[in-house]
Amino acid sequence: MSVKQEFSPGACLATTAAYSTSQFTFKDLRDLNDPSLSYLSPLSVISLIDLNAFFAQVEQLRLGLPVETPVVCVQWSTLIAVSYAARKFGIGRLDTLQSAKQKCPNLVCAHAAVFKKGESHWAYTKGLPNQATHKVSLDPYRRESRKIVKIFQQHCDLVEKASVDESYLDLGRLVYKKLLSLFPLLAEGQDSDYMPSLPDTLPEELQFRGVVIKSTEEENLIQNNTIMSLSQQFPEGPPTIGDWDDVCMLIGSMIVLDIRKALYDEMGYTTSAGIASNKQVAKLAGGFKKPDNQCVIRNRSTYSFLNNFELNDVTSMGGKTGDFVLQKLRVPPDKGISYIRENFTLEAIEEEFNDDIPLAKKIYEIVRGNHRRELVNRMDVKSMMSRKNFLAKHPVETLSDADSWIKVFAGDLYNRMIELDEENLRLSMSQVSNKEKGVIKRPKTLSINLGTSSGIRRSKQAQLMQYSSLDRLWEHFEQIGYRILRDLLETITETAKLNGGRTLKELEAQSLDPRKIKVASISHLSLTISNFIKANDSSLIDSYTGNTETDKESAQAKLKQMFDEVNKSALEKQEKEPSPAPQPRIISSEDKSYIKKLFDDFQMSNHIEEASKSPKRSENKAQGSSMKTSSEKHDSKYIKKLFEDYQTQASLDLTLKSNSGIQHAKEENTKRKLDIFQSLQKRQKPQSKSTDDFLNTLLQTMYCPQCKEEIDNAVEHNDFHVAMEISNRINGH
Known part of the structure; x- marks a missing residue:
């Protein structure tokens, strides 16, 4: 049913209940009210709402064009979306821009938004x-998709964004509430009791919306009716309503139409929808009656509906997986899902897939339309990548050009991080606990992959600091990206040859304009962020430094006050009673990681200070360099200041190791000035045989005898133990 169509209610629908009680229990009904159980209930109602030719609709609405205008969305010379008005001219996505214009001279070709080299924000351009x-x-399109999902969430408590133009909705709570308002008796009864039989007629307001697929029995009845003489024929009536699952689907169809209309009224988008008992069937139904319509699959009509599809049409059964299953079960080429359902029992499928019983069970459920999967209102992001393949005639050949694309990639990833934060911060209360609600995720790793026209491939990654502020993180992406890019280019010998035998470091030390620094011809370049983790206050740099100067000063004062209170309490306790023997302190993985980050940042700050003593470089070079921004420098100075505070305060902690009082602690303080950086440097020098032996053991065995586990990087793991010892000394252990 179209969102533009006014619904005309008919007569009250009659039911055809065959038994005095329902086949469903009150628990089946009440499970609808629990998001964690709703999808498993035989009364479940799941919908898939699909935006019709989404990218083309976005461009049509942006340009203020009527729906009758043929529109295509273009990427270079390729069509990525074709409006239904354009499809009437025979235009499809396989058409080129030129062939599409030949079929429809009045075709509106809207090119997607673009980033311009060297700019971090996208924009639309005039022409191609x-x-x-x-x-x-x-x-x-992602921005519009976020707005659309928000509208869905205003009406439904559990929405899963399947893609940029598709969303699943679990309508369980809405259906349950409507049932109880229309049939109050359903609020009574024990979980194990069967629900009562349907009334003879339903309330007048309960009418199916959309195309209701007929069951096999209904189709046979219609077929038999056509055989009869005209005098014997009876008019085709409304869909059969035999039990409460049919009523649930009916109510679901009404809810979905209301949601689709709300979207159309607010944003102007038309949609298609499928309503069924699970995601698999709803997905197939969502594309069955396009555009601007909805398709309802009652449980009784699932088999007849699936007869229209092949196994490869089902999500997760496309491509090689579906082909493998069809070959394994020896399904004839002209047979679909019905063939597997009619010829294979669960035992027979398990026999064919005896090495993968879960897959066998999944196939059995899919061909019967009963494969149930829970809706989740967020997706775990593993990585994000921004890349560019350069034209053979226009490769990247200077450092300035390469830097310009790193800036573009960082801006692209920044925009996608905004989307990720919005998704994580609007989690449904029904899906996550209060502890998880509002969590944000940050990437730990940034990597660059590049390829040259001569076939050379290089890649490298680096660890990222974690910031709550996306603006700060965006700057960090650029800085680390510039640094890794230079490291990679240095490994390509052609770079030095193109610049008279001079390395990039030598060229930049001479303040040479990056536009004059040649690099090996780059054919493709990408920037990737990965290893996303849940961020907390202890791991976010700007949780300590803040986002403004006032925030940072306030944070510093609070930290100093905290240290003062802790040490004062410790000294008072020492005066009253001797301190016990120190116990080994267990440091969490988060604390270990943060200690290492602080030390890495201090080292970086020293590097920046040394670099700042060199002659001032050109403005263009400064933009492309890996030097920190003023905010980053402030962070480094502040962290260094924290360590200096630690040095001062840690001397007081030494009193905890002494039983001779405060005076003895002062004497010890004079003898032992705690400088953690000098201590670390000494440990890294080959002066300590035990330290050398430990590192050599790590390098030779790739196994840590202290942690009793295998390791990936011996040097990094050795640094970890050094940092952990620093932490112990800081805390007086």
Whole structure:
């Protein structure tokens, strides 16, 4: 049913209940009210709402064009979306821009938004942009998708965003509430009791919305009816309503139409929808009656509906997986899902897939339309990548050009991080606990992959600091990206040859304009962030430094006050009673990670200070360098200041190791000035045989005898133990 169509209610629907009680229990009904159980209930109602030719609709609405105008969304010379008005001219996504214009001279070709080289924000251009100097951005479509999902969430408590233009909705709570308002008796009864039989007629307001797929029995009845003479025929009636599951689907169809209309009224988008008992069938139904319509699959009509599809049409059964299953079960080429259902029992499928019983069970459920999967209102992001393949005629050949694309990639990833934060911060209360609600995720790793026209491939990664502020994180992406890029280019011998035998470091030390620094011809370049983790206050740098100068000063004062209180309490306790023998302190993995980050940042700050003594470089070079921004420098200075505070305060902690009082602690303080950086440097020098032996053991065995586990990086693991010892000394252990 179209969102533009006014619904005309008919007569009250009659039911055809065959038994005095329902086949469903009150527990089946009440499970609808629990998001964690709703999808498993035989009364479940799941919907898939699909935006019709989404990218083309976005461009049509952006340009203020009527729906009758043929519109295509273009990426360079390729069509990525075709409006239904354009499809009437025979235009499809396989058409080129040129062939599409030949079929429809009045076709509106809207190119997707693009990033321009050297710019971190996307924009629309007049006419077709230059592919050599631009990169396509999908951010406008992601932005509209976020708005659409928010509207769905205003009406439904559990929404799963399946893709940029598709969302699943679990309608369980809405259906349950409507049932109890119309049939108050359903609030009574024990969980194990069967629900009562349906009334003879339903309330007048309960009417199916959309196309209701007929069951096999209904189709046979219609077929038999056509055989009869005209005098014997009876008119085709409304869909059969035999039990409460049919009523649930009916109510679900009404709710989905209301949601689709709300979206159309607010944003102007038309949609198609499928309503069924699980995600698998709802997905197939969502594309069955397009555009601007919805399809209802009652439980009784699932088999007849699935007869329209092949196994490869089902999500997760496409491609090689589906082909493997079809070959394993020896399904004839012209047979679909019904063939497997009619010829294979669960035992027979398990016999064929005896090495993968879960897959066998999944196939059995899929061909019967009963494969149930829970809806989740967020997706675990593992990585994000922004990349560009450069035209053979226009490769990247200077350091300035390469830096310009790193800036573009960082801006692209920044926009996608905004989307990720919004998704994580609007989690449904029904899906996560209060402890998890509002969590944000941050990447731990940034990597660059590049390839040259001569076939050379290089990649490298680096660890990222974690910031709650996305603006700060965006700057960090750029800085680390510039640094890794230079490291990679240094490994390509052609770079030095192109610059008279001089390395990039030598060229930059001479303050040479990056536009004049040649690099090996780059054919493709990408920036990737990965290893996302839940961020907390102890791991976020700006939780300590703040986002403004006032925040940082306040944070520093609070930290100093905290240290003062802790040490004062310790000294008072020492005066009253001798301190016990120190116990080994267990440091959490988060604390270990943060200690290492603080030390790495201190080292970086020293490097920056040394670099700052060199002659001032050109403005263009400063933009492309890996030097920190003023905010980053402030962080480094502040962290260094924290360590200096530690040095001062840690001397007081030494009193905990002494039983001779405060005076003895002062004497010890004079003898032992705690300088953690000098201590670390000494431990890293080959002066300590035990330290050398430990590192050598790690290098030779890749096994840590202290942690009793295998390791990936011996030097890094050795640094970890040094940092842990620093922490012990700071805390007086």
